[in-house]
Amino acid sequence: MSEHPAEELLEQFALRRLSAASVMEIYRHIDVCAHCRERLQAEQAFVDTIRAVLRQVPDEPVGSSSSS
Numbered sequence: 001m002s003e004h005p006a007e008e009l010l011e012q013f014a015l016r017r018l019s020a021a022s023v024m025e026i027y028r029h030i031d032v033c034a035h036c037r038e039r040l041q042a043e044q045a046f047v048d049t050i051r052a053v054l055r056q057v058p059d060e061p062v063g064s065s066s067s068s
């Protein structure tokens with residue numbers, strides 16, 4: 001991957017929705033591209049913020065039978 005990955009791709013990366021191959025391509029790119037490393041960090045921070053907000057809203061019933 002010689003071109004900068006698209007914003008959408010970095011977003012998917014941060015959300016861990018990419019395939020292993022795509023993840024490796026991005027890793028390979030940010031290894032040599034400080035610009036995209038920063039973009040990815042910003043994307044990651046955004047996702048972390050969203051996750052932190054979502055975590056405050058309990059959406060899974062606690063205590064449901066989960067014996068295995």
Ligand SMILES: [Zn+2]
Pocket residue numbers: 003004005029033035036
């Ligand atoms: Zn780049």
